[in-house]
Amino acid sequence: MTELSVIFDRLSTLSNGRASAPRLRDGVLSLVLDVTDLGQAERDALAAAITAEFKGQPEIEDVRIAQTAEKRSLRIIAVASGKGGVGKSTVSANLAIALHRRGVRVGLVDADIYGPSQPRLMATEGAKPQAEEKQLVPILSGVGIPMLSMGHLVEPGQAIAWRGPMAASALGQLVDAKWGAVDVLVVDMPPGTGDVQLSMIQKHKPAGVIIVSTPQDLALIDATRAVNLFDQAHVPMIGLVENMAGYICPHCGEVSDPFGSGGAQAAASQMEMPFLGRIPLSIGIRTASDAGMPPAAEDGLDGAPFLAIARKVADWLAAQG
Numbered sequence: 001m002t003e004l005s006v007i008f009d010r011l012s013t014l015s016n017g018r019a020s021a022p023r024l025r026d027g028v029l030s031l032v033l034d035v036t037d038l039g040q041a042e043r044d045a046l047a048a049a050i051t052a053e054f055k056g057q058p059e060i061e062d063v064r065i066a067q068t069a070e071k072r073s074l075r076i077i078a079v080a081s082g083k084g085g086v087g088k089s090t091v092s093a094n095l096a097i098a099l100h101r102r103g104v105r106v107g108l109v110d111a112d113i114y115g116p117s118q119p120r121l122m123a124t125e126g127a128k129p130q131a132e133e134k135q136l137v138p139i140l141s142g143v144g145i146p147m148l149s150m151g152h153l154v155e156p157g158q159a160i161a162w163r164g165p166m167a168a169s170a171l172g173q174l175v176d177a178k179w180g181a182v183d184v185l186v187v188d189m190p191p192g193t194g195d196v197q198l199s200m201i202q203k204h205k206p207a208g209v210i211i212v213s214t215p216q217d218l219a220l221i222d223a224t225r226a227v228n229l230f231d232q233a234h235v236p237m238i239g240l241v242e243n244m245a246g247y248i249c250p251h252c253g254e255v256s257d258p259f260g261s262g263g264a265q266a267a268a269s270q271m272e273m274p275f276l277g278r279i280p281l282s283i284g285i286r287t288a289s290d291a292g293m294p295p296a297a298e299d300g301l302d303g304a305p306f307l308a309i310a311r312k313v314a315d316w317l318a319a320q321g
């Protein structure tokens with residue numbers, strides 16, 4: 001039992017790999033226990049289990065445990081738009097998947113509290129998150145991304161008629177959940193510039209924001225409003241995504257631009273913000289996303305623009321350190 005390697009093996013199993021640096025000197029077994037993301041009750045229970053396992057074993061009179069918690073800062077990427085229906089949820093889901101495929105430890109929050117659509121996009125409809133020590137535990141989607149949505153907390157189709165402060169507190173529950181080993185949280189914001197946006201900016205301090213717009217003038221005017229809101233609060237602009245940019249006819253392959261083209265890129269350069277890319281209007285993107293299999297999960301044509309945008313976002317994240 002007193003062989004350190006035997007102790008270490010036993011410790012690793014017992015602590016799920018959280019224990020390290022065991023030492024045995026003068027009858028005292030000392031070790032370091034990484035308690036990152038564990039609540040107080042879990043920390044105490046784990047320390048007690050280790051003590052109970054080793055104290056009183058041959059040559060071990062006492063057990064001393066130094067608990068350490070890595071101070072992890074979760075970086076939030078807010079995906080916002082000035083108006084509804086421009087594809088913000090589609091971009092958020094595909095971006096999260098594409099970042100995940102690049103090895104980023106990513107989580108997804110559906111802060112579109114009034115019209116949550118991520119459970120459908122990520123095929124987690126009907127799942128109910130558990131709470132541990134007053135914190136929600138995210139649901140693991142089929143593609144391996146932990147996520148939380150207001151849609152998981154209310155019955156499907158149930159209208160959420162909340163006032164601003166309630167919506168802001170719901171956002172807090174989703175963001176301050178038990179994200180565990182997540183470094184980057186993609187947050188699908190509700191459209192517009194209301195209470196949830198203000199709460200996100202003031203309370204949760206996003207590392208950066210991505211604005212999604214369609215090429216129409218009207219959407220761009222709205223997008224400018226969203227840009228101004230985040231700009232005034234000094235939230236770094238990651239860039240603008242132009243969605244539904246050109247239509248490729250599935251029959252003849254002809255490309256048409258039902259909403260015009262190039263408007264978003266021009267607007268981005270006018271506002272001196274990076275342009276992240278253009279996503280075409282494609283039936284494949286709609287059917288796959290609505291069926292809970294966002295195209296970024298695969299290498300097809302429909303996924304490619306999202307993967308290219310994710311590369312730029314990953315570069316941005318890396319440049320921020």
Ligand SMILES: Nc1ncnc2c1ncn2[C@@H]1O[C@H](COP(=O)(O)OP(=O)(O)OP(=O)(O)O)[C@@H](O)[C@H]1O
Binds near residue numbers: 085115244289
């Ligand atoms: N590039 C695209 N090609 C085809 N359909 C798209 C594309 N982007 C989004 N859609 C479709 O448009 C609809 C609206 O998209 P989505 O829900 O992502 O928008 P939103 O901005 O999040 O809307 P809301 O404001 O309601 O939250 C969905 O049916 C989606 O599948």
